[in-house]
Amino acid sequence: MKLFETYIVRRVGMMFLVALLPVLAIIWTTQVLQRINLVTDSGQSIGSFAKLATLILPTIIPIVLPFALVIGITQTLTAMNSDSELTVMEAAGARRSIIIRPIMILAIAISVFSFFVDNVVEPRARVAARQMVAEAYADLLSTVIEEKNFRRIEDGLYVQISQRLSGRILKGLFVVDSRDPAFDLIYYAKEGAVDPSGTSLLMKDGEVHRKTADGDVSIINFDSYSFDLSDMTQSRGQATVRASDRDLGFLLNPDPNDADYKAKPTGYRAELHRRLNDWALPAIFALISLVIAGDARSHREARLHPMVSALTIAFALRWADFYAANQIENAPNFIGVLYGINIISALIAIVLLFRNRKMTMPVSIRNRLSNWRQKVQDRMPATPGNSNGSGA
Secondary structure, rough: HHHHHHHHHHHHHHHHHHHHHHHHHHHHHHHHHHOOOHHHOOOHHHHHHHHHHHHHHHHHHHHHHHHHHHHHHHHHHHHHOOHHHHHHHOOOOOHHHHHHHHHHHHHHHHHHHHHHHHHHHHHHHHHHHHHHHHHHOOOOOHHHHOOOOEEEEEEOEEEEOOOOEEOEEEEEEEEOOOOOEEEEEEEOOOOEEEEOOOOOOEEEEEEEEEEEEEOOOOEEEEEEEEOOHHHHHHHHHHHOOOOOHHHHHHHHHHOOOHHHHOOOOOHHHHHHHHHHHHOOHHHHHHHHHHHHHHOOOOOOOOOHHHHHHHHHHHHHHHOOOHHHHHOOOOOOHHHHHHHHHHHHHHHHHHHHHOOOOOOOOOHHHHHHHHHHHHHHHHHHOOOOOOOOOOOO
């Protein structure tokens, strides 16, 4: 790689990281805060929460990479144009490929990295995160619930205990169960215990209050009572693996006996084509950015900032991909639409680059902007001392 190409790669790479890291940190923080209930509800340590936050990071990286690259390319080329570097290159007869080649090498490298993260790292991280959350809630009653604090086990089910003893013994049980809309149940028991399998809560010497929807209340005293936990422990102790959690090998050749695949086979088809499509977005967005900002422009030319134009097109293209990928699950014809959007966009950008065509603002819009700017200047108060008239 030539010295000037290395210079361009270094500048674009630095600006790419400057754009990537803050945006990645912001999105990562919002995603992590949505899972803060793992600590508050299950009593996990800060170390466990930090591990879960780390596992979330690979799910965000492939989304942010293409847009950070657009910012890096357009901002770098705009700065080079402002410093007249692109003008000097063009006047010296340098070919446009001296700019295109290093940027596309960087974009292809980022696309390959995105493919690796999306198809290798992210599925493993997703499965590990799901398993971690499932294990954290698996034995919630006997080991996690704090004494003398109400704790929500799931929607409509709350538990409080006054004391926890050895041998999974619980003192002073208070359970509220309003999951059934037909009636509410409130359990009091002096003592209880979770059986070794974790499938039931055994309560002794207590009473249950049953309140129906019309307000009638019945009270039953009991010497022993078994509260079923099997539905919760089975779902909490085992992580449910979805299509987005599978690696590329499974998506290409799914197990026909897999329960989730049998339930939603079309979801696996949609996920496969999304994976095969999204990894190329950094390279496609780089082509679009080069078309918009890769040539010398006059500083007096009326146009939007190249970053705004490139990001607008990139967001529109990403939204179209997202819509098409979601429609594949119900309409297989959208598979061709998904690939066609990106292929056509890339071909248009390549043709414009090879023909050295500049993306310029239409004359009518440019004239309207000029007229609008002139009207604004005419309405502004004149600065003292700039009057053309002379004093008497």
